[in-house]
Amino acid sequence: MSPGSLLRGVARRPVLALALAVIIGVFACALLAPLLAPYAPDDQMFDGLSLDGAPLPPSAQFLLGTDTLGRDLLSRLIYGARTSLLIGLVANGTAVMIGLAVGVIAGYFSGLLGGVLMRFTDLMTAFPALLLAIVLAALLKPSLWIVAMVIAMVNWVQVARIGYTETRSLAERDFILAERAMGAGNLRILTRHILPHLVPTAIVWGTLGIATTVLLEATLSFLGIGVQPPQPSWGNIVFESQSYFQSAPWLVFFPGAAILATALSFNLVGDALRDLIDPTQRGRD
């Protein structure tokens, strides 16, 4: 698959091109935040509030309006992209990796090891995720990295379940038996013949999970154990402002739209990526 045909494939699907543009835009915001943001994200400006102290709607001076403390919303969103993207990628990546490792090992070595691993997974599934996150976050001092780890600890269970089921069905297939008949060891079978088949699942979960991760981070922020203010994240902007939804709808609308657009774009790109790396789908459209 050459880069040229890849580009043509993207160009033929305008929705995919748009999704890619959104993701590139979000990454650009995260990397170049100090250059792109018109103001500092935590600068509480005097002229950012009306005379009776209400936040300002979008105007030429503040493109997306200001929040209740007179901070520029656009700047906060641009800096928030940093936090949210970081948590989305790190937390999700970790969750998918842990989940796959547990699922694949449990599925391939069924028996005692598999049983123990999957019962542990069941236990984690049954445990209320939010409660677990609160306990973990309360025990450890809240910081961006801790929040990411806490979210990963909560989110890996679904991936483990799916990885387990898929591995079980793969392990029964004839080509795995054929590998064993050729003398391949477990490590080779796992890494070369089972994991590659799970990549599509991992991609779909990795991208689907970004939306839930951003939202879970927002929930944790709301409870005061997430990303600590004044550091902005898309989630905590929504939660800080939700009681002003009636009087200042832009405060919820813009960060909400950012979360939605990013999550959707990741899903679309993930789907396209999955089709692209599946040899049986190649040449189709």
Add this chain to the structure above:
Amino acid sequence: MTAPVLSVEGLCVDARTPQGARRVLHDVSFALNAGETLCLAGESGSGKSVTSLAIMRLLAKSSLRVAAGAIKLGGQDLLALPESAMRRLRGGDVAMIFQEPMTSLNPVMSIGAQLTEAIRIHQGAQDAPARARDMLDAVRITDPARRLAQFPHELSGGMRQRVMIAMALSCRPRVLIADEPTTALDVTVQAQILTLMRELKGEFGTSIILITHDMGVVAEMADRVAILQGGRIIEQAGVVPLFTAPREDYTRTLLAAVPRLGARAGEDGPPRVTTISPPTPPPGESPVLFVRDLAVTYRAHGKWFGGGSALKAVDNVSFELRRGRTLGLVGESGSGKSTTGKAVLGLIPFAGEVALDGVPIAGLSTREMRPLRRKAQMIFQDPYASLDPRMPVAAAIAEPLAIHGIGTASERRERAAELLRRVGLSPDHGSRYPHEFSGGQRQRICIARALALEPRLIVADESVAALDVSVRARVLDLMLELQETMGLAYLFISHDMAVIERMCHDVAVMRAGRIVEAGSRRAVFEAPADAYTRELMAAVPVPDPTRRPGVPLIPE
């Protein structure tokens, strides 16, 4: 002459593809007369199933569409009927039975509930349960009252197909479409089902469209035959003229490719396909495979507490196999032949003695087993399932070399190319993926992969069962040629007596985990000593319509 029950006139079907409509059925016309059995015969992809689904108007709407033609049932054009009228017709006037009776029955409904449902829908009969019992009686199922309360998984494959037939005939359809009704069944069961269908056709006054790839079944069942190839009917004739004087080349090839039982009578061993003289193993050379008192036990899953019961899948099996020879393991499903094949390669735990090339393998660890794996390879029934769909075929063929760390990457690539050529494929195909090949080509790829380590023994488990007859003959010839040039020993596992006869020097007949008869192929086939062997041989359909057997119908 009376009007035909069903007539198909100029039927064309298009498949929807990204490149636009592609015609898969070209101008198919035939007529089915009252009380007649018409066979639609052809290889995979010939359009025989599409034809039957079009008659039922059950084509998958998203991909297939009738482009032209008419299907008339007693003068009424089915293609013009509204869906509601068609639904009354399906199962009522035109009924269908499928290849796999297990998947065509609802696993969570009792046999009785499914039968009475079919009867109620079409006849609104008050006495549906009683009629259901009568139908089971009609298809010669013993103890019908008890069967009504049973579920599909409690019945054998043959019994399930009888239930399907009972269901299909319960509304006395004018036309019964049977799509490969016996392909998934054992040969002795197949003989019973075919006899049953012949008898019921008279009793119920039904005309039958029988779809099959098996010319033996055609010879036994058909009054008339239509041969399909590439979506066209290329020849249509009465069954005797078709078999005795086929007009078309393709029909001739098809008939010639059918292995006939008894074709090798009076000969020892398989035909020679090369000029290489047969190997004369030095006296005292240990057999490639030596098996004594092999037993494989499956532990059935117990309840939560307490152990499960043990099930002996293979018991007391002994044989030996020498260089350049083929031992056929023949038997019906559940006879333990595949389990034996896996056990001798050490793929499943077993008891007893197994020696590969003189080295006992019992109790060896994976690591100790590895060098022995080079000596013995396996070819499976379904070549598509046994190739990793995410691996280009050249990599798949080089995989055994990579596993054993033989050669550099480029040497392995060269070897893969050479092996592709060896099995009759172009080395340029190496970068393609398994789904881009046909069934026969895929099996060649599997053979190439098995050859990569230059093994001494190949276990071929139903290796040609999934292939069309014409392709099957070529793959078998390839295997014979490789045996002669490389001195391979084959453990050839099959349910197909004709294939076994063609390929083997020696034969062991298995039933319920034991060998009931073993000996040279000639001795076993020409003078079978065991009653079961004789039963197996009698049940094989003979591709000669003038020699229809009268198999006595045994109630099941």
